[in-house]
Structure formats: C-alpha cells, structure tokens
Amino acid sequence: xxxxxxxxxxxxxxxxxxxxxxxxxSAILFVFGIFFFVFREGAPLLFxxxxxxxxxxxxxxxxxxxxxSNPRYGILALILGTASVSCLAVLISVPFxxxxxxxxxxxxxxxxxxxxxIVIELLAAIPSVVWGFIGLTLMKGIxxxxxxxxxxxxxxxxxxxxxxxxxxxxxxxxEDALRAVPDSYREAAQGLGATRWQLIYRVxxxxxxxxxxxxxxxxxxxxxxxxxxxxxxxGHAVNIPIDGTPPYFHALxxxxxxxxxxxxxxxxxxxxxPHYRVLFLIGIFLFxxxxxxxxxxxxxxxxxxxx
Amino acid sequence: MFQETxxxxxxxxxxxxxxxxxxxxxxxxxxxxxxVVGFLIYKASPVLSIDFxxxxxxxxxxxxxIWPAFWGTVCLVFFSVIIAAPVGVxxxxxxxxxxxxxxxxxxVNLAVFNLAGVPSIVHALFGLGAFVLFAGLGKxxxxxxxxxxxxxxxxxxxxxKESLAAVPRSFREACWNVGATRWQTIRGVxLPNSTxxxxxxxxxxxxxxxxxxxxxxxxxxxFFKAVQGGDVFAYGPMDQCMALSMxxxxxxxxxxxxxEAIPFATAVVLLGTVLVVNATAIVLRVIIRTRKKW
Numbered sequence: 001x002x003x004x005x006x007x008x009x010x011x012x013x014x015x016x017x018x019x020x021x022x023x024x025x026s027a028i029l030f031v032f033g034i035f036f037f038v039f040r041e042g043a044p045l046l047f048x049x050x051x052x053x054x055x056x057x058x059x060x061x062x063x064x065x066x067x068x069s070n071p072r073y074g075i076l077a078l079i080l081g082t083a084s085v086s087c088l089a090v091l092i093s094v095p096f097x098x099x100x101x102x103x104x105x106x107x108x109x110x111x112x113x114x115x116x117x118i119v120i121e122l123l124a125a126i127p128s129v130v131w132g133f134i135g136l137t138l139m140k141g142i143x144x145x146x147x148x149x150x151x152x153x154x155x156x157x158x159x160x161x162x163x164x165x166x167x168x169x170x171x172x173x174x175e176d177a178l179r180a181v182p183d184s185y186r187e188a189a190q191g192l193g194a195t196r197w198q199l200i201y202r203v204x205x206x207x208x209x210x211x212x213x214x215x216x217x218x219x220x221x222x223x224x225x226x227x228x229x230x231x232x233x234x235g236h237a238v239n240i241p242i243d244g245t246p247p248y249f250h251a252l253x254x255x256x257x258x259x260x261x262x263x264x265x266x267x268x269x270x271x272x273x274p275h276y277r278v279l280f281l282i283g284i285f286l287f288x289x290x291x292x293x294x295x296x297x298x299x300x301x302x303x304x305x306x307x
Numbered sequence: 308m309f310q311e312t313x314x315x316x317x318x319x320x321x322x323x324x325x326x327x328x329x330x331x332x333x334x335x336x337x338x339x340x341x342x343v344v345g346f347l348i349y350k351a352s353p354v355l356s357i358d359f360x361x362x363x364x365x366x367x368x369x370x371x372x373i374w375p376a377f378w379g380t381v382c383l384v385f386f387s388v389i390i391a392a393p394v395g396v397x398x399x400x401x402x403x404x405x406x407x408x409x410x411x412x413x414x415v416n417l418a419v420f421n422l423a424g425v426p427s428i429v430h431a432l433f434g435l436g437a438f439v440l441f442a443g444l445g446k447x448x449x450x451x452x453x454x455x456x457x458x459x460x461x462x463x464x465x466x467x468k469e470s471l472a473a474v475p476r477s478f479r480e481a482c483w484n485v486g487a488t489r490w491q492t493i494r495g496v497x498l499p500n501s502t503x504x505x506x507x508x509x510x511x512x513x514x515x516x517x518x519x520x521x522x523x524x525x526x527x528x529x530f531f532k533a534v535q536g537g538d539v540f541a542y543g544p545m546d547q548c549m550a551l552s553m554x555x556x557x558x559x560x561x562x563x564x565x566x567e568a569i570p571f572a573t574a575v576v577l578l579g580t581v582l583v584v585n586a587t588a589i590v591l592r593v594i595i596r597t598r599k600k601w
Contacts, residue, residue, distance in 0.1 A: 134347075
C-alpha cells in the first residue's frame with residue numbers, strides 16, 4: 001500500500017500546476033505585452049507631442065523623415081506600397097495554391113502526397129532573407145531581361161517572391177479544408193456519375209469555401225507582415241505605383257512597404273525622436289492590421305469546426 | 308460494350324485537362340524550390356567549403372569566411388530554444404490537459420494563433436521596447452534570443468499539443484486509477500509517450516529561429532564583431548553578436564565590392580542549415596509514425 005501524499009508533494013504539485021497555468025496564459029500576456037511596449041514607444045506622438053497629426057500621418061503621401069528643415073511623416077505611399085505588393089502576391093499565389101491543394105487532396109496517390117507535403121514544408125522553411133536575396137539576384141535579372149526595364153527591383157519582383165512565400169500556407173490550409181469535406185459528399189457525387197472535375201467545382205469547392213477563405217486571409221496576413229524579402233526585392237523607393245494614366249497600376253515601379261521602412265530606418269534614428277516614434281506607430285498600425293486578419297481567419301475556421 | 312457518346316468524351320477530356328492543369332500548378336510549387344537551391348549552390352560553388360564556415364571574414368567582409376556570423380546564429384538559437392522550449396511545452400500541457408472548455412481557453416488559443424501571425428518586424432519593435440530598453444538588457448544575445456523565443460514558441464505549442472492528443476485517454480485513466488495525481492500522470496505517462504513529438508516541435512522552432520532576420524536586427528545582432536575563426540567561446544549572453552541572416556542581408560545590400568560568390572555561399576550555408584534541421588524533423592516524424600505501438 002502506498003502512503004498518501006506528503007505535504008511536500010502537495011506543495012510541489014501546487015507549484016508545478018500553477019507554473020503550467022502561468023505558461024498557459026503567457027501567450028495572452030505576450031500579445032498584450034507586444035501591444036503595450038510598441039504602443040509605449042509610439043504613444044507620446046498621439047498625445048500631441050511635436051504637433052503630430054494622425055489624419056495627416058495616414059493620408060499624406062509625403063515621407064521625408066530625415067529632412068532637417070521640415071520633416072514630414074505621411075505613410076500613404078508606404079500603405080499603398082504594402083497593399084500593391086501584397087495584393088499582387090495573393091493574386092498570383094491563390095490560384096496556384098488552390099490548384100496545388102486540389103491536386104494533392106484529390107488527384108494524387110498516398111506516396112506522392114507525402115512527397116509533396118515534404119516539399120511544401122521545405123518551401124515554408126526557407127528563411128525570408130534568402131527569399132529576399134533570390135529577389136535581389138535571380139528575379140532581378142529575370143525581370144530586367146523579360147520586361148526590358150532598367151531596374152529589376154519592382155512591385156512584380158516582390159510580389160512573385162511573396163507569392164512563393166505564401167504558397168505553403170495557402171496550400172496546407174486549403175488542403176486541410178478540402179480534406180474536411182465528408183467522404184459521403186464525394187461518394188454521392190460519384191454515384192450520380194460526376195467526373196472528378198465536376199465533383200471538385202460543383203461539390204468540393206462550395207463545401208470547403210470557408211476554409212479556402214481562411215487560407216487566403218492567412219496568405220494576406222503573411223504577405224502584409226513579411227519584412228526582409230520585400231525590403232530586398234521591391235527597390236525601396238517611396239513611390240505610389242497607382243496613378244491616372246493607363247495601365248493605372250505600374251507593376252514595374254519600385255515601391256517601399258511599411259515593414260521595410262521600419263527595418264531600414266529604425267537603426268538610424270535617435271531613441272525618442274519623432275522619427276523613432278513614428279516608426280513605432282507604423283508598427284502598431286501593422287499589428288492592428290494583422291491582428292484583424294488573423295481574428296477574422298480564426299472566426300472563419302471556427303465556423304467550419306462547428307458545422 | 309457501350310459506345311462513348313459525345314457527352315462522355317467531352318467529360319473525359321475536361322477531366323484530363325483539369326488533372327493536367329492542377330499537376331502544372333503543383334509543379335509551379337516544386338520547381339522553384341529546386342531552381343532556388345540549384346541556382347544558389349551553382350553560384351556559391353567557387354568559395355563554398357568547410358574553411359568558408361570556419362574562417363573569420365577579412366578585408367571588410369570582402370574575403371575570408373563567416374565563422375562569427377555562423378556561431379552567432381548558433382548562440383542565438385541555443386538561448387532561444389532554452390527559453391522557448393519549457394514555456395512552450397508547459398503551455399501546451401496547460402492547453403491540452405488542464406484548460407477547461409470556456410471562453411478564456413478560446414482566448415488563449417486565439418492569442419497563440421495571433422502570436423504566430425504578428426509580423427516579425429513588430430516582434431523586433433517589441434523586443435527593442437521591452438527587453439533592450441525597458442528591461443535594460445541592452446543590445447545583447449539575451450535580448451535577441453528572448454525576442455526570437457516569443458516569436459517562435461507557438462511552433463512548439465502546436466507540435467506538443469498534437470503529440471499530447473495522440474496519447475490515448477486510457478493511458479491517463481489507468482494512471483489516475485492507481486492513485487496518481489494529475490501532474491504525476493503527466494510527468495510519468497503523458498510526457499514520456501510524446502517526447503518525439505515535442506522534439507519535432509523544438510527542431511522546427513530551431514529552424515524558424517535560425518532564419519529570422521528582422522527580430523534580431525535591433526535587439527542584438529551587429530554588422531561586425533572581431534572573432535577568431537573557430538572560436539566557440541566568442542560570445543557571452545550579454546554580448547552582441549553577428550548572425551548569418553543579418554550578415555547575408557548586409558553584405559548583399561550595404562557593402563560595395565563584395566565578390567559575387569561570398570553572399571551566395573552565405574545564403575547556401577544559411578539555407579543548408581535550415582533545410583537540414585527541417586529534414587531531421589521530417590525524418591523523426593516518419594520514425595514516430597512507424598514505431599507507434601497503439
């Protein structure tokens with residue numbers, strides 16, 4: 001017969017259980033911590049330090065942070081830079097990602113499926129700075145020779161690199177969503193004589209649409225938040241690639257994104273200067289965007305699980 | 308035999324076309340991986356050797372090797388794993404074994420999910436604001452590793468949760484029935500049966516941490532630090548260090564006149580390290596699956 005627990009064991013158990021609880025809720029603490037500490041560095045501007053104007057900050061295209069006489073902090077050009085690169089990247093990667101997910105879940109055998117999943121995982125493991133380096137060397141040369149432009153670090157370059165980076169996440173989540181469609185749907189369709197193609201676009205895609213939407217959203221989140229790859233591949237020039245002359249959207253212009261601006265300029269600013277605080281405000285802005293995207297994606301995914 | 312009607316033929320043609328198109332789209336994912344790796348290795352081949360990893364850089368990064376950067380990355384990853392692994396594993400234990408089904412647990416899960424989605428540059432700002440400035444660690448390996456750890460520990464949570472879920476409930480019940488407490492059950496039965504899954508998660512965390520650039524740029528990594536080639540005691544936790552990813556970024560964008568092969572070789576070493584580590588995780592997972600006893 002074992003003796004009942006000693007006091008020491010009870011105390012030890014109490015300590016370890018509370019340690020586990022603390023670690024469990026640490027994720028929440030970290031998310032709040034991120035918001036708090038980034039906000040703390042940027043906040044003085046919001047409360048009127050240095051005549052800062054939030055509306056102007058968000059709507060002015062003039063980004064001249066290091067001008068001595070009249071520094072201007074308008075991030076509109078940076079927002080549009082991020083938006084154009086991310087949109088183009090998602091437009092490229094969504095069809096390919098969905099296609100690959102459909103192929104993996106519906107057309108290929110178990111061995112090939114394993115192999116392709118490993119490829120996806122390895123693709124996802126490539127560090128962003130290596131992608132950026134590919135953009136800087138390989139893609140730059142390709143774009144310069146294919147489109148005959150003098151400078152190959154453009155929206156298109158960044159978008160292709162980002163598309164490749166988003167592919168793994170889009171493929172794996174889409175594949176999960178397709179696999180979650182019950183087999184009875186497939187059997188019913190095949191019983192009615194549908195081909196696999198008819199099965200896919202009449203049955204599977206409508207049934208899995210929420211999961212596919214979540215996949216696209218997470219792809220967007222990844223694209224918006226990516227830093228090193230776009231810093232190296234998009235040319236890093238403050239420029240709005242959209243204007244009134246056809247073709248309205250200039251994919252062969254250089255742009256600069258929100259993330260790249262922080263990465264490139266934070267090292268050179270003095271701590272506590274308006275420029276430094278503005279970069280933290282951009283960080284808060286990015287945090288809010290990705291937080292919203294993730295929240296919506298999570299709600300969408302949760303909606304599926306409930307069904 | 309039935310004669311194929313026009314309609315059936317068309318259906319079959321559509322089927323074949325669809326399969327071809329989807330296969331093509333899949334290849335668009337596989338080919339870049341091969342192309343990228345092949346291109347990098349081809350361009351790096353003139354300088355790629357063991358000496359390149361073991362030597363210190365010379366003449367302002369324009370010659371020599373990458374030892375200080377390589378070892379810096381090893382140190383950063385080492386400290387980040389030491390910090391992230393226990394917290395991540397215990398958090399997963401909480402979420403899978405302790406947490407009740409309620410709104411608060413949903414919030415925790417959402418926070419984990421979100422933490423993985425916060426842009427790396429925002430993590431960098433957080434690391435700068437919280438560890439470097441507020442906690443007073445200064446720019447150091449410790450501050451950078453803490454930033455990396457917070458950024459990557461969701462990877463460990465996910466993987467650990469999966470492996471905890473794979474331990475059958477009957478194992479736990481058997482243990483409770485002989486009078487073990489909840490923690491004794493976890494320590495004696497649940498964790499030993501999921502070690503390989505936890506290990507996979509830790510390896511994947513290493514892989515993520517080794518490749519990150521943005522979070523360490525402002526929290527501990529520097530452009531240059533004089534270190535002897537092959538010196539493994541070069542960095543202490545409060546020192547600043549060089550790192551492979553940051554080194555690749557600076558020599559390819561900010562240093563003029565670097566011979567072409569050097570950044571390529573740096574990229575190959577970084578990519579090679581990450582892919583080898585990742586492949587280890589994949590092999591480990593396959594072994595777990597084939598060895599599973601229940």
